[in-house]
Amino acid sequence: MSSSLSQSSSISIDIQSADKTYPNGTKALLPVTLTVKNGEFITLLGPSGCGKSTLLKMVAGLTAPSNGQITLWNQPVEKLNAQGKKLAFVFQAPTLMPWANVRANVSLPLELAGVPSAQADSRVSDALALVGLSKFDSALPRALSGGMQMRVSIARSLVINPQLLLMDEPFGALDEITRHKLDAELLALWHSKALTVVFVTHSIHEAVFLSNRVIMMAARPGRVVDEIIINEPYPRTSEFMVSPQFSRYAKQLQDSLLLASNTDEEEMT
């Protein structure tokens, strides 16, 4: 009894056979059962239509599961604030307010929460320094490159000091060089802030580079097909990306993905 209690307190996300069926009968996601420990970096990896974004949005409380339940630190997502925990969501697009400058965009969540402006100001400055954008605080989003806009979006998510960071293909639209850079910076932030991260991607390499654990998903219908632990120490450098272990993990994920899509075709015929 006591051991199960101590175990559950170290779990941040608990998904119990949650599924999603759209009103028109389409099954977006078959039942998923998954637990994420505090401080873990997990990746939801799969092709488009596998329900990885749907699963992430269900964790955030943006869509409700059709069946099953999801709890964050043993509470439904609505009670998150009451227990002093915060989650931040980073969208695929930077999702900034085009009429507001960088500083105003980053301070938005603090203003919405009614944080006094003097306190908010210093927290915004810290968050901007963290993503290396201190010099750009009065720039409008359109004046920034895609990678810089994404950094603003990340600064905006970190400014509320979240325990849980949910990221929906955040670097999918960026060029590969910028993406690697931001991946590395994200790992550093994850480490220094002791965050729990759920990261959605369709890139096998990104999944292997970033995560403790990769949840492999397949489409039609969306479902979890495999789970692979990336048992490699951090900090991970660019050398890790050219190591034999890295290739082995990538191959393993690739095979698992192929297997899942083969069963697809068998089901179709």
Place this chain on the structure above:
Amino acid sequence: MKKGRIFFQQPNVQRITYPLLVAIVIVSAWEALVVGMELPPYLVPSPVLTLQTLFSDWVPLGLALVTTVKITLLAFVTATAVGVMVSFLFIQSRAIETALFPYAVLLQVTPIVAVAPLIIIWVKSPTLSMVICASLVALFPIISNTTLGLRSVDPDLKSYFALNNATPWQVLSRLRIPSALPYFFGGLRISSGLALIGAVVAEFVAGTGGTSSGLAYQILQAGFQLNIPRMFAALLLISMIGVALFSFMAWLTKRALGSWHSSEISHD
């Protein structure tokens, strides 16, 4: 010499000089034709005569100008206020919009000339009746554009506000209204022109009923008296009001959106 060429090649300068050149060519040709073909002023007055008339008949024309401007501006402000209120009503629920939108369309497609006599009979004050007519003409673009704008919110940003437990008031003031501004100003630009058209139409209708005078009434009177130069002068003034209104709205839009909205960024 070289400096002068650079000055005339600036896009900002060209925006004024090019249309001005067209105007000079047309007005010169007009003057030349009228003088050359010895056209009588009661058919086509020359530009010089039109300007002379504008100065000599300044008192009745100036008073009429004030009346028309007054009606146009009152109608524009009324249409903006009512239109914005209706839009906010529409976004409260799809049911309200679905129920009422066809009537907004009905209002728009019914020709104002057909409705104006009724309004002028029903409303005692001639000024008020003309303001109502012109407001009806100018109303629809404000309603449709502002409603569209208030609904055109980036769905991810909306989710972001929801995730941060934003109150309905915060969503409205910090998200919906700023997102709607480009659409709203687009509506304002169309409506400013329509308010003037509405005012002139209303004056025509009211003018036949014998009430006091805006520029349209001056045109009617001048027509009866075959005073064509005065007709041209009044026409010129109406166009001037339209151009001034449009320029003001363009300036206002630039002031409000200039820094961020793609429609107002110069692509030089």
